[in-house]
Amino acid sequence: MNMAEWLDRTSRHRGDAPALFLGPTLVADYRGFRDRASALARALTDRGIRPGDRVAIFMKNCPDYLIVLYGIWYAGAVAVPINAKLHGKEAAWIIGDSGAGLAFVTPDAWQGLVDATPIRVIDTTTDEFADMIRGDGDGDAPVSRGPDGLAWLFYTSGTTGRPKGVQITHGMLATMSLCYQVDVDPVAPADAAFYAAPMSHGAGLYAPIHVRMGARHVCPVSAGFDAAEVLDAAAAQGPLSMFMAPTMVRRLTDEARRKGSRGDGIRTIVYGGGPMYRADIEEAVALFGPRFVQIYGQGECPMGISVLSRDEVADRAHPRWRDRLGSVGRAQSAVQVAIGDADGRPVPTGAMGEIMVRGGPVMPGYWQDPQATARTLRDGWLMTGDVGRLDEDGYLTLQDRSKDVIISGGTNIYPREIEDVLLTHPEVHECAIVGRPSAEWGEDVVAFVVRHPGSTVDDHALDELCLAQIARFKRPKQYRYLQELPKNNYGKVLKTELRQMLGTEDT
Ligand code: AMP
Helix, strand or coil, rough: CCCHHHHHHHHHHCCEEEEEEECCCCEEHHHHHHHHHHHCCCCCCHCCCCCEEEEEEEEECCHHHHHHHHHHHHHHCCECCCCCCCHHHHHHHHHHCCCCCEEEHHHHHHHHHHHHCCCEEEECCCHHHHHHHHCCCCCCCCCCCCCEEEEEEEEECCCCCCEEEEEEHHHHHHHHHHHHHHHHHHCCCCCCCEEECCCCCCHHHHHHHHHHHCCCCECCCCCCCCHHHHHHHHHCCCCEEEEEEEHHHHHHHCCCCCCCCCCEEEEEEEEEECCCHHHHHHHHHHHHHHEEEEEEEECCCCEEEEEEEEHHHCCCCCHHHHHHHHHCCECCCCCCEEECCCCCCCCCCCCCEEEEEEEECCCCCCCCCCHHHHHHCCCEEEEEEEEEECCCCCCEEEEEHHHHCCCECEECCCCCHHHHCCCCCCCCEEEEEEEECCCCEEEEEEEEECCCCCCCHHHHHHHHHHHHHCCHCCCCCCEEEEEEEEEEECCCCCCHHHHHCCCCCCC
């Protein structure tokens, strides 16, 4: 089924319901949203776009983003959303790899792109675009697509090497959306999706379930993440639900403290995409209350591997609540999760190994990259490249990316464990642990630490903290102090760059 069907149906039975907002301003109801998307599909067809063709979206978050996404789907074509923060050259590389014949852009993103790609670029603030979306209320139904039909090429964030295009089908999107409704948070028509994180990533993947339920879609005027704006919008337009990376939750908590806000109007913050430190989520729940749900996913199984529910995130009574809060929860309804050894054979409950997933939301493979597909999909299982363990109750705890595990003196050291300890120091703002080759031990542990402004915390104090909480051999052999950690455009720490700072090779 084409995901645009959900928009078509909602527009028929709830056409007057408010759909798209820019900040507090209503841009379109569901009938208007559908008319514009189907008009755009016609305009795309007129410009030679055929079902299965790729169309790039290099846009900041805005209501037109959804019109473009759904217009592409109405035409049966494949969306290639690209993070608007990427350099024009990086975007051009993705466009070239995907074979997109057309790109929609917002003005701020596009100049670099025009210089770097020969394809047709349409600025969504121009009259040309306004003409393309001018509907007459008589648009065509979505082009029929089966569940295996490609809907979205999702380029991985490329923390290691070139990004790869994950093929996301209409069937995967339908399944992950239904899992959102069952496992993550049931959406009601009065709710709103608030797009605080890039729509090219997780936030955009949550649009379809909100379309299905006829809920509102609110794009921040800042077009990005601004903690003060989130709090104000929630108070004025709640109930709002949104996806946030862990660093955004941290910033929201700091801002709410400054403002004396407790997050009124926020229905749900779904967090994930990177490790959430326990201290940060405990503080956020203490301040905002039970408004948080954690998900674990990756482009290859978007937003769809496991979930730690609202009640579990807020629970402080269960004898093992701390362990559970440090986990990524239990498998979502449509997938099976297992832990495998180096050959992908299941290991006993509680043992550490690579996390493997199979089920409806798992990708059929990477775009035109059979070698990478064969490495990642084995015997029907997605090898996630994440290391973790499952307990007897089915809770999955992530340790690290397998590439980040440090092997010192023949023993595995999981950076996350040391990072968790260092972050309990009130003067440590951020930290990241990496391995450095050592002739004596194989690898040594090195800590990169960002201190709070004015802090004088030193090696000695941090060493004491580690010695009080973890085995001696795990404590860092060296501390390096930085102003900030290198991060990619999704806020993920680039350990590759940290290793390069140490002068080590990285693949
Ligand atoms: P991406 O494909 O860019 O979304 O990155 C996916 C990776 O982010 C996963 O393979 C994990 O390593 C990490 N990740 C995603 N969700 C979580 C989470 N809830 N906790 C810790 N790490 C996560």
